[in-house]
Every structure is written in C-alpha cells, then in structure tokens.
Amino acid sequence: MADTGEFGLIARVTARLPGGRACLLGPGDDAAVVAAPDGRVAASTDVLVEGRHFRRDWSSARDVGHRAAAANLADIAAMGAVPTALLVAFCAPPNLDVRWAEELADGLAAEAALVDASVVGGDMSASPTLTIAVTALGDLGGRAPVVRSGARPGDVVAVNGRLGFAAAGYTVLSRGFRTPKLLVEAFRRPEVPYFAGPEAARFGATSMIDISDGLLADLGHIAAASDVVIDVQRELFTVPGQIRDAALALSVNPFDWILGGGDDHALAATFPADVALPAGWVVIGTVSDGPAGVTVDGRPYRGAGGWDHFK
Template sequence: MTVANTGEFGLIARVTARLGTGPACLLGPGDDAAVVAAPSGRVAASTDVLVEGRHFRRDWSSARDVGHRAAAANLADIAAMGGVPTALLVALCTPPNLEVRWAEELADGLAAEAAKVGACVVGGDMSASPTLTIAVTALGDLGDRAPVVRSGARPGDVVAVNGRLGYAAGGYTVLTRGFRTPKLLVEAFRRPEVPYAAGPEAARLGATSMIDVSDGLVADLGHIANASQVGIDVKREAFAVPDQMRNAAAALGVDPYQWILAGGDDHALAATFPRDVALPAGWAIVGTVGEAGGGVTVNGRPYRGAGGWDHFK
C-alpha cells in the first residue's frame, strides 16, 4: 500500500497511532497545535532537515534507522544547550508512491529515539514532494539553568568531549565503498548513540560553552572559537582509535583521525570547562582554550585535513 492509496489523513491516522506520549506532552496530535509543558518558562528550540540522497539512502538505512537519526540530530542540539528535550514536531514530504509501511516505521524510529529522553512527537505536517524529506523541530526545557552557549569559552578553560567521534564518518565511508562491515561503524552511521544526559550534566558542572558535534570536531569547535573570540588547541593523542576503526581505515586507505577530527553525525557533545572542574566519567579532556587568534589547531598546528561538513561545498 502506498501513500497515494491511503491519502494524507489516512496516513496521518496511521502514523499518529504509533506515537507515544511523555510527561511534557499536555496535548498531542489532533488539534491545530500541540501543547507542551515548559516548567522553567523558557523553551529551547532547534530544527534540522534530512533529505534523501543528501543525508540518507533507503538502500543503506531502514525507515526506523532514519527515524532514530532524524530525532537524534535535533535532540542532541537541545542537550548541547544544557536542556532536557521534551517534544518533537515532524514534517514529512514524500513522493506519493512511498510505501505506507516505510512511513509507519519512520514514526516508530522517531518515537523510540524521543522516548530515550522522555520526549514525544506532538505533531507536524505532511506534503507530497518529488524528494523524500523529513524536517524535525525539537523543543526542550532548561530547568533553572541558563543555556550553555557557544560564546562563553575563556582562555585557560579545558576542552572536553562526551560521546563517540569518528564512528559515523567511518560507517559512511564504508557504505560509500560498497561494504556493510564492520558493523560497529555502519550501525553508528545509521543510529547515533547520543549522550543526552551529558548536556544538562555539563551545565550543572559549570560548562562555559558547549556544542553538538554534527559537522566534525574541528569545524564545530571552530564555531565556539569564533563566538568566544578564543583559540582552541586539540591534542591528537587524546583520542583513542578502536581496533575496528583502525583496521577499517587501513583497509580503505584512510587516516582514522580524519574521521575523528573532521567526521560528523556521531552527535557527541564538546564543551569547555574551567580548569579546576572535576569532570565525571564519560568526559575526556582533549584540548585547551587559549587567547584569540589561530582558530582551532591540532597539536599547535593548523589542521590540514578535511574541514568538516558543509552542505554547499
């Protein structure tokens, strides 16, 4: 059965029936707008778009995988502000010949990823389109904390990372070469493992700046360096290369540090902290913040590898 057979409202009914609820969802799909609780009185909001052929391929990832990935990309942005995700709004633009089952499984993936943080899909929109496109907006609550922004890093801070780096980029390279193993890397590309709880944790610890690593560590730390008017130096030796990544990189003729330093889509969190803060397990110090100038360097030198993801390059 295709979307054309079911019709817009039939598809909406099928999809919304698969979506769960959460504590912040006061009114879900079915009205002109949803109602989401914001106990702190402040709402963090972020949006992201996945376009078939640009961000995902149906022969590489299942519909459920795409749902997980679409939700994770947005929920990670809320965590990077120090917030707790509460809700998702999803717009689906699809060719009429799309199988209804694919849309249903996409909804399953979205709902399952949101449920990891107690959030839910509260509404959205649908439209016909020649290109399959999923647009997701995430909402979150900051609690009693100020948002952790990109412009707060200070000379003398340390740079720390929580989460995986290079895994998704390695999986993407493996897939582009026509392979499906190692599974560790391929699955990381299909479904990121985001350290959501580390965002609010970093805020409580006094993080001075934070960002979701979606476009590559060097590129994303560059956003912090520019916004904070500081320099950042990353230590290459701070990153361990797991055996499966090292072996896959050797087989494909790739430097694994290219994946770690410039690969995106793992959605790790990178933050800066005052030097005297005791960081709990999960956080690894990978660099330092210095005076303005030089942007982001690796071992004191400008990074000469790939510059991270840019949609228009």
C-alpha cells in the same frame, strides 16, 4: 501513500506515537501543547533530505527516524536542556509505501523515548523529494543555556560520545561494504550522550556544541563565537580498535574520521580547568588567547575538516 490520503496517513502514523511526560496535548489539533516548566523553551530545527543526509538503500526507515530525532535532540542537549518534544514535517513522493512512513514514525518515537520525549505534532505533504524536518523542544530546568560564546582562555576542551564512528560507517558504505557492523550501525543510528548535556551544564560548562559537522568544524564555531584559540592534542585521543582497523583496511587516516567526521552527535564542551569533569567526558585540548580558530597539536590542520551542506 496516495491511496491512503493525507488524513488516513496521519491517523495511521499518529497511532504509533505514544505521548511523553511533557506532552499535554498531542497530535490531532491545530497545535500541540508541551510542558515548559522552566518558563523558557529551547527549540531547534534540523532537516534531512534524501540523497543528501540519508539513502534508503543504506538506512531503513526506522534508522532514518532514529537519526532525524537524534540530530535534533542532540541540539537540545547541547544547550544543557532536557528534550521534551518533537514536531515532524514529512514530505514524500505519493508512491512511497505507507509502511516506510510508519517505520519512520517508529524510529522517531523510539529515539525520543530514550529521553522521555515524544512526537507531539507535525505535518505531511506530497513532494518529489523525501524530506524530514524535525523541530525539537526542551526544558532548561532553571539553568542558563550553555552557548557557544562562553569559552574562556584557560578552559579545557572535552568531548563526550563517539567520534569518527559514523564517518567510518559512511566510508565503509560508500565503498560498497556492509561491515564492520558496528561502524555501519553507528552511521545509521547515532548514540547520543543526551544526559551528558544537562549534566555538563550543572558542572559549569562554559560552552557546548553538538558535533554534527565534525569535531574541528564545530569547535571552530565555539572558537569564533568565543573569540578564542582552541588547540586539540591528538595524543589525548584513544583511537578505538575498530576505527584503527577499518582505517588501515580502507587506507584512511583515522584522524580524518575522528577530527573531520560529523554525524555521531557527540558533545564538545569547555570547562574551567579546576572543574572535576562529570563521567564520560574526555579532555582533548585547551582554550587560549589569540586570533580565533582551531589548531591541532599547536598548528593549523591540513587533514579533512567539516563539510558544507551546499557544496
């Protein structure tokens, strides 16, 4: 990258970034301009650090681009908003191959294109540590944002998207295996139910969150913000065959992955009990009064929970 230089690299990378529907002014000026028809903009930032959030021997540059975009776009969807744009701060060692940066851009662009969004701007710097900080913007379409504090006693808790797949893939990779491919790929590139977020908002979701730290940990954020008890019932989960088989082979409790694993970027939401849930949502628990917290089958859960990015 040192040979190409900052401006050369920016030119090579931005050439690979098509503008999306909401992009009114793309890369190349002091700032981008993005449509915000709602008169408000939802905005979220997530950072990925090599060795902590990804490994170059486990994920291709394109995979990392997909994951970096997905983590941010999922946060926008979890507010009930429609993603419109990404901005990307990219820090890399000067000896990094320019193709890695180009393929990262391809992955970012491809993931954003799934929701008709695009990379509209960014910054680059040399750094000893490969780091990708992404900011996502989104439009609320006239709806109130679906916040974490809206869960009410009597609501049902539902999830949309895969649970435990990325965590299982991580375990597989960390034990030195490269298969089952489905799980490894789930770790490399989450499949986020982006459209389920705004749809849940239209159907009256009372709270919503992107599952990035793990289902129990993220439901814990809803429970704390809403001052409610959330009880998750294991009998409401169907353990997918691939998860069950991999868990058996690796001597892991599959619920450690399903309840504790993050990084699938599924959505969890609460709905009033009388709402007919939109497609793809599966009820997994209930909301009640009591000291704020999460229980599993009515009791504190002793299995693996979320994780702390500083520990």
